Amino acid sequence: MVRRNLNDLLAFVTVAREGSFTRAAASLGVTQSALSQAVRGLEERLRIRLLTRTTRSVSPTAAGERLMQAIGHRFDEIEAELDALTALRDKPAGTVRITCGDNVLHTILLPRLTPLLQEYPDIKLEFDVNYGFRDIVADRFDAGVRLGNTIDKDMIAVPIGPPLRMAVVASPAYFAAHPPPKTPKDLMAHRCINQRMPTSGGLYVWDFERRGRQVNVRVDGPLIFNTTQPQVDAALAGLGITLLPEDELMPHIEAGRLVRVLEDWCPKFNGYHLYYPSRRQPSPAFALVVQVLRG
Numbered sequence: 482m483v484r485r486n487l488n489d490l491l492a493f494v495t496v497a498r499e500g501s502f503t504r505a506a507a508s509l510g511v512t513q514s515a516l517s518q519a520v521r522g523l524e525e526r527l528r529i530r531l532l533t534r535t536t537r538s539v540s541p542t543a544a545g546e547r548l549m550q551a552i553g554h555r556f557d558e559i560e561a562e563l564d565a566l567t568a569l570r571d572k573p574a575g576t577v578r579i580t581c582g583d584n585v586l587h588t589i590l591l592p593r594l595t596p597l598l599q600e601y602p603d604i605k606l607e608f609d610v611n612y613g614f615r616d617i618v619a620d621r622f623d624a625g626v627r628l629g630n631t632i633d634k635d636m637i638a639v640p641i642g643p644p645l646r647m648a649v650v651a652s653p654a655y656f657a658a659h660p661p662p663k664t665p666k667d668l669m670a671h672r673c674i675n676q677r678m679p680t681s682g683g684l685y686v687w688d689f690e691r692r693g694r695q696v697n698v699r700v701d702g703p704l705i706f707n708t709t710q711p712q713v714d715a716a717l718a719g720l721g722i723t724l725l726p727e728d729e730l731m732p733h734i735e736a737g738r739l740v741r742v743l744e745d746w747c748p749k750f751n752g753y754h755l756y757y758p759s760r761r762q763p764s765p766a767f768a769l770v771v772q773v774l775r776g
Contacts (some may be wrong), residue, residue, distance in 0.1 A: 489523040492516050493531055494553050497541045498619065554618060564764035573765035578636060580615045581626035582610060583728050584709060585753050589642050590626070590774070597610075597773050604766045613679035618758055623767050629751025635759060641774045642753040649687075649747065650728035650739040655718040661742045662722075665689040666698045673700035673723040677707045686690030687724050689746040696746070 496505040496516065506513040524531050531545035532672045566573050581590060585767055586608055594606060609615070609622065628645070632638045651664075656670075662668050668687065676685040684705065687698045702721045706712050709725055716723040717738055727747075733739040755774050757763075763771065 489519045491556060492519040493523055493545070494549060496532060496539060496554070497545060497549050499620070500539055502539060503511065523759040525607060526730050538584060542568060543554060545599055545724075546612075556623065557618070558762065561762045561764060564610075572601055572603050573769055574601075575764055575766045576605040576607055577624075577767050577770050578609065578766075579608045579620050579624050579626065580585075580611050580620070581756075582612055582709075585611045585642070586610060587627050588728060593773055593776075594770065597769060601769065604769070606770075608625070610687045611679075617756075623764075624755050624770075626753055626755055629754045632754055632756045636756040637759050638754040638756045639771060639775050640752065641710070641755050641776070644749040645752045646727045646749050647724055647747045648730045648734070648741050649722060649724050649743045650730055650736065650741050651716055651722040652719040653723065653740055655716075656740055656742075661740070663743075665743060665746055667697045668698050668700050668722065670687070671700070671702070673702040674712045674715050674721045675700065675702055675705040676712065677705055679707060689743065693731040693745045 492509065492511075493504070496502055496511055496645075499505040500510060500514050502516055506516045509516065510730070520532060523761075529544045530542050531548060531700065533542055535541050535710055547670075563745065579590070590608070598604060598606065614627075615622065615625060617623075626641070629638060629640065649668075651659075659671060662671060665687070673687075677683075678685055684699070689696045696716070704715050704720060706715075709729055712723045712725060713729060713733070715721065722742075727734075730739060730741075734741050757767075
């Protein structure tokens with residue numbers, strides 16, 4: 482049956498991933514009615530509903546989710562193997578999709594990968610700037626970039642940057658009006674700039690460590706953001722204290738625009754890593770990207 486219905490299975494996987502018959506039809510280059518007929522035929526042959534359809538959305542049923550987990554990555558592997566055939570050409574080609582944050586994109590990825598694009602004009606790079614924990618397999622990314630201690634164990638993780646530290650900073654004007662904190666607990670009396678976590682939806686809990694002692698602080702203040710650059714801007718404007726990776730703040734610290742405090746409470750931790758599924762056969766283009774970023 483599988484041999485006869487590979488197109489129907491691909492149709493189902495694409496609709497389930499896109500959450501829309503319209504987007505899936507555009508992705509596959511077929512009509513929406515043909516796609517709907519293919520999925521309906523598959524459901525009839527299996528005698529089980531695979532997709533829940535409403536006027537606004539499409540989502541897999543429990544049976545559909547199980548089928549997705551079983552076969553979804555197989556189509557990705559087939560596509561990767563076909564992409565790998567570009568090794569037979571003179572130059573690697575194809576699109577490499579990476580999800581990451583905007584700071585690492587600016588400081589590491591673009592500077593290192595620019596020469597690669599100049600040398601291999603048939604390679605294309607697509608970056609998805611996102612602060613959530615994307616499922617790179619389900620969302621069909623070739624790789625993602627995260628801090629090393631947040632990567633799932635079943636992924637290959639390649640370090641692409643040095644260890645990092647967090648930095649607690651505010652403007653000179655702010656500290657002229659408020660006494661600088663001497664311990665993490667002192668932050669509870671300050672106006673702090675909060676960050677909404679994209680995964681849990683809760684506010685980021687500021688965590689510190691010194692000589693093996695760990696301290697977590699829930700801060701409060703006038704501003705909440707879900708990305709980092711506005712936090713930097715707010716701190717520069719004297720609106721409060723912020724906690725961010727030091728690589729995003731060092732130019733302002735070195736120029737005196739921001740003042741660092743509690744430095745002895747901020748130990749080093751694993752820096753940025755490129756991660757990708759261990760079971761996927763890398764295309765020549767992706768292999769070159771990994772090689773360049775590995776340094």
